[in-house]
Amino acid sequence: MNTKSELFFLDLEETIIHSFSDPVLCNVQRIRSFLKKAGATEVHIFSYAIHDDFDRETFNKHIKPTVELALGVKVMSCVTVPEMVKADYEYTGVKFEKGHEVSEFIQLRGKKDGFINYVLARCGKFTRAVLIDDIVPDLTVTHRKKGWSIELWNVNSI
Numbered sequence: 001m002n003t004k005s006e007l008f009f010l011d012l013e014e015t016i017i018h019s020f021s022d023p024v025l026c027n028v029q030r031i032r033s034f035l036k037k038a039g040a041t042e043v044h045i046f047s048y049a050i051h052d053d054f055d056r057e058t059f060n061k062h063i064k065p066t067v068e069l070a071l072g073v074k075v076m077s078c079v080t081v082p083e084m085v086k087a088d089y090e091y092t093g094v095k096f097e098k099g100h101e102v103s104e105f106i107q108l109r110g111k112k113d114g115f116i117n118y119v120l121a122r123c124g125k126f127t128r129a130v131l132i133d134d135i136v137p138d139l140t141v142t143h144r145k146k147g148w149s150i151e152l153w154n155v156n157s158i
């Protein structure tokens with residue numbers, strides 16, 4: 001990923017759009033002001049709705065421009081669930097059942113652990129990684145010696 005030390009991630013469904021098939025924006029004001037207050041100019045998408053490259057292309061083509069305009073930030077990347085599964089495997093060594101990796105990963109990890117493992121596997125020397133999502137608990141995980149923290153923010157409480 002990039003070398004910025006503060007990273008901001010957004011979920012899609014029920015966070016910034018209603019659903020992938022009905023991508024009407026939602027929660028724009030609260031997310032926009034959260035990002036502004038945090039000084040974020042770039043975000044990444046971390047959504048279990050992006051199952052493959054086709055979904056990512058659909059997002060990039062049809063949804064990303066609207067999201068960037070509404071939030072006033074650049075969307076730098078959008079990870080697919082298979083890429084999350086790969087990152088999770090490299091970090092934890094846990095192999096999900098072949099052919100069912102995506103559904104098992106989503107069920108077993110949930111959003112909280114899926115995100116934490118992804119950040120630890122892929123984000124290098126970050127100091128702060130933030131996820132805004134509609135199903136996560138309001139939680140911060142801090143490594144006291146290394147000095148990083150991973151923050152989960154429920155979109156309904158920001």
Ligand SMILES: [Mg+2]
Nearest residue numbers: 011013014134
């Ligand atoms: Mg969601």
